[in-house]
Amino acid sequence: MKLYGRSHDRQSLARHAGDLSAAGGVRAVVLDDGSERGIRTLEFRTGGGLSFDVLVDRAMDLGGAEFEGRGFGWRSATGFRHPGLHEYRDDDGLSMMRSFSGLLLTAGLDHTLFGAEVDASQYRYPPRGTAVHALHGRVANLPARLTGYGERWQEDGRCVLWAEGEVRQAAIFGEHLRLTRRIEADLGGSEIRLTDRVRNAGFDPTPHMYLYHVNVGWPFLDEGARYELPPHRTLWRSDSVAEQGVSHTAMPAPLPGFVEQVYEHELEPDAAGLARPRLVNERLGVYFELEFDTVRFPSFFQWLHLREGAYAVGFEPSTHHVQGEAAAREDGSMTFLAPGEEREYTTAFRVGHLD
Template identity: 50%
Template sequence: MVELYGRVLTRREVAAHSGALSQFAGVRLMTLGDGLERGIRMLEFRSGTGLRFTVLVDRALDIAECEYKGLPIGWHSPAGFRNPGLLDYEGEGGLGWLRSFSGLLVTCGLDHILFMDEAPAVHYRYPHRKSVKASIHGRVSGIPARLGGYGERWEGDRCFLWCEGTVTQATVFGEDLHLTRRIEIEVGTNVVHLHDEVANRGFYRTPHMYMYHINVGHPLIDEGSRYIAPIADVVWASHAGQDYQGQGVGYWRFPAPQLDFLEQVWQHQLASDPQGRTPVMVANDRLGIGFKVITRTDQFPCMLEWQNFQAGNYALGIEPSTNHVHGAAFARDREELIWLDPGAARHYETSLCILDGACEIARAEAETRALGRQPDEDYPQPSFNYTPLGER
């Protein structure tokens, strides 16, 4: 059954109330036509609840805009949604990626995440490629997808909106990694499901690292908004070795935009339910709106929190990651880098949920705290206890 506007309807009843489902909900393909965005194919999803989000086909099927009943959820950076043809990934000493960094979901990978790195390339069996240089957060988010399809699917009286495509990150004498992404949402709901497969289609054993940069902005992020997660341990904070409380911003209560704020990054070790699922949520109690991300700890064992409360760049990042915050060299030294054999694949299942009203926020918070109660203090001392991830 489809729940729309306070009524539960069959498929025939939905049809009886309109000439087409698109009056209430749907997914459609369009092409942006001006400025830095010119030429980008974009899919617009509307679930029938007031939830609208857009998927950039030509930027790795990342989620760009997201709003609920007219209230923005996703972050828009000054860089905008840049056509990937304008991206100089290796520019600016490895920081060129930042010139296309915007939107609710920015995918990082497929063979590298976090800060710049250079590693031996002997596994690619090509003497002229002595090393692989990686810029910040990898190449994938600057690659257009091959769109496999999109539309609506009915299962009895339930309707699902979906899209699917494949992003190819490949070179001669190097990696040949393919991300196949499927995005689905049931009509009448506020839960977006991401199904990702990263496969090695080549014939070299290839490293794999993966992370989601899930960026929420104002008005969800505002003075007094809260970060809620089943934190078993605060592992690391980027500023802990300096003046830990110098900016007056702890890990869970957010300030208004700050002049000259220096980004803060935390790594948390999270508890999970018996199925291995773990939630992270942000709540704005004043507006009665929340946002929850559900991941699997066997897929993303590390959770980073990015606080970018600088005026003009005001955002919070929820960052599930395959690896610890210190990146590729740290992973290699600890033998924690994922290696995909030829033909091997990894799968990732993630949900993004809108929480509408104080009751939904309270219910989600209670479920989260039942898994593990996060520290009450703003500045818990990091343990620097990096859980061994093992050879993968």
Template identity: 55%
Template sequence: MNIFGNEIDRAELEKRTGDLSAVAGIRQVVLDNGVERGVRAIDLRTSAGLELEVLVDRAFDLGSARFRGAPLGWRSGNGFRHPGLHEHSDEGGLSWLRALDGLLVSGGLDHTLFGGEIDATRYAYPPKQSVTHGLHGRLTAIPARLLEAREVPGAHPDAAPVLRVVGEVVQATSFGEHLRLTRTIELDFDGREIRLHDVVDNLGFEPTPHMFLYHLNIGWPYIDEGTEFVAPIAKMLWASDSASQQGVSYRTLPEPQLGFVEQVYEHELVAGPDGRHRVALLAPDGSRGVEVTWKAEGMPHFFEWQNLRSGQYAVGLEPSTHHVAGDGAARDDGSMTFLEHGESREYSTTIRVLGGEEETSAARAAIRALHGQPD
């Protein structure tokens, strides 16, 4: 392991401290003030300076994240609201926006994107002919059950130990969906990357729709004026009207804008030989960046969300199972995923913090080797 610039194995490290958590580790906490009161969380720290907060009671999503003290995950001002405060159907289905905060907010498990009324007759309950969905579904406000939080050995004897947390979230109703998300989050003891492995399976006995989306939110200083979005883009499939009206580039960010209207793009990405999609946000001087890779098979679609408004300054990187047109369109064109009883889908994603020009240049070169991108 590389610990504070020293190459050292575990045995030698143990001689130098009576508790490895002085260097890196896992701590379970309960938030206890304001809208966050009662929310269980897990803090993970690596010796490289990566700090991550896992929100057990908010669908095992990722809250605050920092690298060497600098915030990586975006903070919206909403706070990590207790799920009991969530209003799923308020504000025309847009109340999900009051829970939007932190590095990762997951959408699903049976619906993502904008809401609406969807046929529910497949569940054979006459009083329930349809179901109404809000923006990005119900997953965000469901507490998880913590299954594991511990340090485990690395992949081989000389590898660094791994900080691992596992949780499951069940989204269920009588006469409706019964889906389970099992999420594993891993950080190497001396690492700078976050590895997510998700499995969604159908515990019910009716074929059940499944949609899934990651809203990965990056904030200042990992985005700022001049930050470049780098991706292997075959074509731009869709852009919100605001993108043409405001004239703000999807590639290079401006400073925060007063009254900025969110811009959303759907990009068709080119996967690498390893079957993974790869995108990055890179500082103009190459001093820092963040790279996200994921298995293209599970989430073949990708959205870029620009929220460059003053006080809300963020970029969202959004791998998705479905196109931006959403639930109704997926049912109409036959692209909706239906899980049979016992059937599952797996998702694998890595978030890597880049430090210095050598690493940011290497990330850019790896992406450019896959494909260019439109101006």
């Protein structure tokens, strides 16, 4: 592996430093102030310029992230609020907006997109004939059970930094879904690998919707940055696109009063079924790239939130179209996991220098 301009293996690292943390590693800390107080966090440092935080008590989502000291994980005014402060149906179902920050917010496990009230008769509990959902579901504000983390040397000579945990979304007379999440990054590398498995651990057919809200902020996002998409077909645009006319590829400086612009694109995958949208900042000479499987995530939303004070762009691979759960149930595209059924999602986040 390359570290600080030289090639190293396990033995040469041991000769130079008595502890791997001199090069990189994973450290467990607890945030201790303000609305973030009490959140267990894993700090990853790869030694390849990449550092990022895993918020264990926020579904093991990704919080702050930097490349060579430059931030790319979006930081909003909400901070990484403790899930104990979250009220799911606050603000008429928009309560997620009070805890929305970081590189990755996971949406699901049984609902994504805007709020909805849907049939719940499969759970056979007459007092709860319907389920009421808020924006992007519950999972992002559920703590994980941390099952392990650390550094592991592989047979091929790589040292892999890793963490794994389980998030349980369950209710009596309701869903019982379990998310097992594994996060990996190579020592010396600049890539985050995410492997998620969502399993119906209950005994009733259970709705399943899943979406990654991947958010890139300043300084990677700045005036003149480009949002690059693979060959694609645009299926839907929010009304704000025509009203404001702001480009979805050439990024402006933060704009006063900007209303979010959202697009649904059908991305053309490569031969392996993968798509790789990216944000490019030529002034800094850096890029951010998301790689995802278009079979597991057939829909992709582009989110432009270019308002001053909350400046971000989003990459949103999704299992379902932008019309949401009610429409999916009506047209037959809604996913129901049978008891014991599992879905796996593999995704990569990359940063690097432009050639």
